[in-house]
Amino acid sequence: MATKWKIRLSGTGGQGVIKGAVILAEGALIDGSNATQSQVYGPESRGGSTRAEVNISDQAILFPKVENPNLLLCMSPEAYDKYAKDLIPGGILILDGEVGKGKEIPGVKIYRCPITEICREAMGSELSANVVALGVINGIANLVSFDAMVESLHRNFKAKVADLNVKAYQLGLDAAKKIEPYTV
């Protein structure tokens, strides 16, 4: 298979999952890789489950979707219930807070991290939880370089907001170092 990273970010509408995927994919492009980003969402712009997908590869990417991710982020219990089964054996599963607790799927590497809580406590709001999540993802899997992510954040936010998000991103990177992965 040509595509190296097949990433799915999932959560509820309004959590910024799609925006997070856009920032990650653009970061990969800045690093010189190829990337595609797509999404599936309902007719509403808030609520409902949202999934965004990113392929990252050093080769051309044809099929733009992600059927079976090798990295899955779940930011809501509904998203976990819906998508956890799609993760490939041995894949990386990143769970926000208590998501999926007690019903972890076997055979995958589970990284549990209170992403939203970290964001709320450090930033005073949950708005940048998606970017904290990107920090966690890259802290674990190192998909995109730090410089490229900073550049991508600046492309995707106005200057002031971008600086805040760089901070959020750093929070995620730091948090990733403390995660003890486990498998059931």
Add this chain to the structure above:
Amino acid sequence: MKPIYQEYFRNNLPHIWCAGCGNGIVMSAWARAMDELKLDKNNVIGVSGIGCSSRITGYLDLNTLHTAHGRALPFAQGAKMARPDMDVFVFSGDGDCAAIGGNHFIHACRRNMDMTLIVINNNIYGMTGGQFSPLTPFGKKATTAPYGSVDPSFNLCELAIGAGASFVARGDIYHAKQLTDLIVAGYKHKGFSVIEVIASCPISYGRRNKIPNPADMMQYVKDHTVAKAVAEKMTPEQLEDKYITGILHEAQGREYTEEYAKLCERVQGGDK
């Protein structure tokens, strides 16, 4: 000097309208207005929808667009946006404008783009043989109302005022000179000008409603129209089956293409 009809009409007459039809009177009233305004024909766009009245554009020596049923105003607004420097006249009928084109009419009034709409109201769908329209008075007969219409009509001018047109007038085919004056005034007004013209269709409307003779139809129009100044002194009962004519509403409003041009300037100046 050439006669007016040679100056402003194409060389393709006779027209298709029935004897006694009011459309020709409206067309000549428009030509007299053109003659008074001395507009450059190359700079004038004529747009119409579908129906007897909308066939007018085929005869006018302008840049003309005979469009689809009810859609004259969207075409006209597109043309005006593309060429705000050109003058636009739109011709429509009561079915074309008030029924199938009703939504476009409301929104054209709201946008207040600088153009003049002439709605020829003959109270009937003439071209398809006499079906009732939204402007057919209650109780009148049509092929689709053989026992008299129970479908309420509305007042197009009041609708136009409510929707935001900045110039609204009503004329009629009996008072042809007044009609020319209204068209001139409508053209001169900056913004969306609506002129409803009370007209006649002796064939599809008159024959079913006991006024089959064109002259009687003309008399009917005369008897049922009242100038605004006179109407102000009449009781609602006296005005019940009358059309009030003259300039009914005139206001200053923001003109759409000018506002858009200002917006472009603002954006190009780096100010958002």
Add this chain to the structure above:
Amino acid sequence: MAKVRLVQGNEACAMGALKAGASFYAGYPITPSTEIAEHMAEMMPACGARFIQMEDEIASAGAIIGASAAGAKAFTATSGPGFSLMQELVGYAAITEIPVVFVDVQRMGPSTGLPTLSSQGDIQQARWGSHGDHSIIAIAPNSVMETYYQTIKAFNLAEKYRTPVIFLLDEEIGHLRERFEVDENEEIEIINREKPTCAPEDYVPFENVAGGVPPMASFGEGYRYHFTGLTHNEKGFYSSALPVVDKFNRRLVDKIEKNVKDIFECEELFVDDCDVLLIAYGSVARSAQEAMNELREAGVKVGLFRPITIWPIDEERIKAACAGKKAVIVPEMNLGQYAREVERIVAGSVPVKKLCRVDSELVIPEEIIDMVKEVLK
């Protein structure tokens, strides 16, 4: 050098339209096309181009045709339900030969269907949605970069052939973000409608010229003439004379169909060296190509024929591509709207297999691989 950016298909379409010289946009919001309107609203004022949001899709179609008659390069963007509403005026643009581009970002139908999810269900609507026997040009790109370049081509073809052009994105491509690397100053051929050079009194706006496409004057250029949706003579006035009507209708079809070699564009991969040929377009062609690559790595001889131009069809080319194959597989996100054309063209000489998805999910490479293996059993 062009900066590498992550760009969405709909945005690439908007950028392509501006590059092509689009000076007027009218539209009504509808998922999944709305980003195009939003980009136009944002970008057009800066270059003096004009944007208007109309009260519905019919008004949008009317406005772009009116603007084009007045000299603008005009377009609208919509999705299936809105495209259905526009159909009468697609026919109007065809009969009056006023160049316009209709972008249709296809979504699941019929009716409201699944507004945010993908489909290729408008393939036949694009061809036959309006009544009467005119022909049409329709284009379906398969990537964000191709969306940019093919949008430019859509405008070029509209201007060259004085015809409505349907730009058939599907939601997958419209909303897909991927690598976009275009030099904004790149020299690209831009075609503008041919203008009359004769004196106004000698101008015959709908003349039966060789090639079928008469020059077109815009409003305000001194050629005062008449557009009508009625069948008209060469001067532009209503005619019901039998020979006039017959000749006119045939010209409307012929000016497109007889120039199919100029209009039609496709991508052929291993077409001459395959046992099974895949025919796919738009987003599904990406799945097909991935399936082909995997199969060829395993030694299975599969090829791909990807029509970029959906209408008109270069039938000779499809016939030649299919000749002698063990089977032709047509994967698409509808119940065989393009496959029926392939069946008609090959007329039983090659087995044509449909691979249809109408559950809103993109056809996946594995499904195609399975079907190839099945037909080779």
